[in-house]
Amino acid sequence: MSLWWWLPALIVMLAISARYAWWKPALPDDLPRVLMYHMISPQGTSKKHRGLRVDPTMFERQIAWLASNGWEFVTLSTLTGGGFRGGKQVAITFDDGYEDNALNALPVLQKYGAKATLYLVVDRHNNDWSVKKKAHHNTGELAAEPKLSDTQVRQLIDSGVFELGGHTLTHCHLPSTPLEQKAEEISACRRVLEETFQTSVTSFAYPFGMFSAEDVDLVQQAGFSNAVTTDEGIDGxxxxxxxxxxxxxxxxxxxxxxxxxxxxxxxxxRGYL
Ligand SMILES: [Zn+2]
Structure with a gap:
């Protein structure tokens, strides 16, 4: 037998260990985790946006696991308002405002006594924001994806599970939007959400996670008290x-x-591949 029989096995093991960094030491539990979700719905036939769509069964498994492992569910306002007081805190967040958040996520969150923050786009119906980042992204798929109605948004807030956060008026691409226009996108989204839903809106999410120092200033001037990115990781x-x-x-x-x-x-x- 060749002396090299173990080589393919080693390569497979290294590849798995690069894709899934199981070997990295866990960060302390008292550093809060902020989880980012978009849609909670079964995968369709389309290969696009698969990462954005978490299957409802998997979602329930994740929330049940967090609850049974002693994670305390908090909203962004609780998390940041408490000055990151530590403890096992997890903030569930949803971006954009897909209808399945009310149909599939809310019942699960209620079942496990969880809280969540929803970054809601004001002008979200028939709006395919994927084209704002790159024109060739336009398949119309995100435009066709049902979004939350205002009645459903009220239902989420009234449930006591959700708080609202801002995500601009139109999900604009901040780096390519003129200053005056993006100032309006950021400040008006907070004002409109607060007026429409009679609730306080203190957290902001940068669309596509893309922003500059100038945009941070605009978010502060608009009266928000914190903002989330799409940079992966655990703060602290x-x-x-x-x-x-x-x-x-x-x-x-x-x-x-x-x-x-x-x-x-x-x-x-998750890992490096
Ligand atoms: Zn978004």
Missing amino acids: AGGSMADPWRLRRIKVSGKDNFWAFKIRMRIGF
Whole structure:
């Protein structure tokens, strides 16, 4: 037998260990985790946006696991308002405002006594924001995806589970939007959401996670008190301070298996491939 029989096995093991960084030591539980979701719905036939769509069965498994492992569910206003007081705190967030958040996520969150923050786009119906980042992204798929009606948004707030956050009026691409226009996108989204839903809106999410220092200023001037990004990770690792205007989140991907979710909770991301 060849002396090299073990080589293919080693390569496979290294590849798995790069894709799933199971070997990295877990970050302390008292660093809050902020989880980022978009849709909670079964995968369709389309290969696009698969990462954005977490299957409802998987979602319930994740929430049940968090509850049974002693994670306290908090909204962004509780998390940041309490000055990151530590403890096992997890903030569930949803971006954009898909209808399945009310149909599929709310019942699960209620069942496990969880809380969540919804970053709602004001002008969300028939709006395919994927084209604002790159024109060739336009398949019309996100435009066709049903969004929450105002009645459903009220239902989410009245349930006591959800708080609202801002995500601009139109899900604009901040880096390519003129200053005056983006100032309006940011400040008006807070004003409109507060007036429409008679609720306080204190947290902001940068669309596509893309922003500059100028945009941070605009978010502060609009009266928000914190903002989340799409930068993957867990704030406070290695003694660093969380920046309330650039909070990192843990991406929960629809392509993940359950093991990947647990690795993300431990270290803030899944791996290197
Ligand atoms: Zn978004």
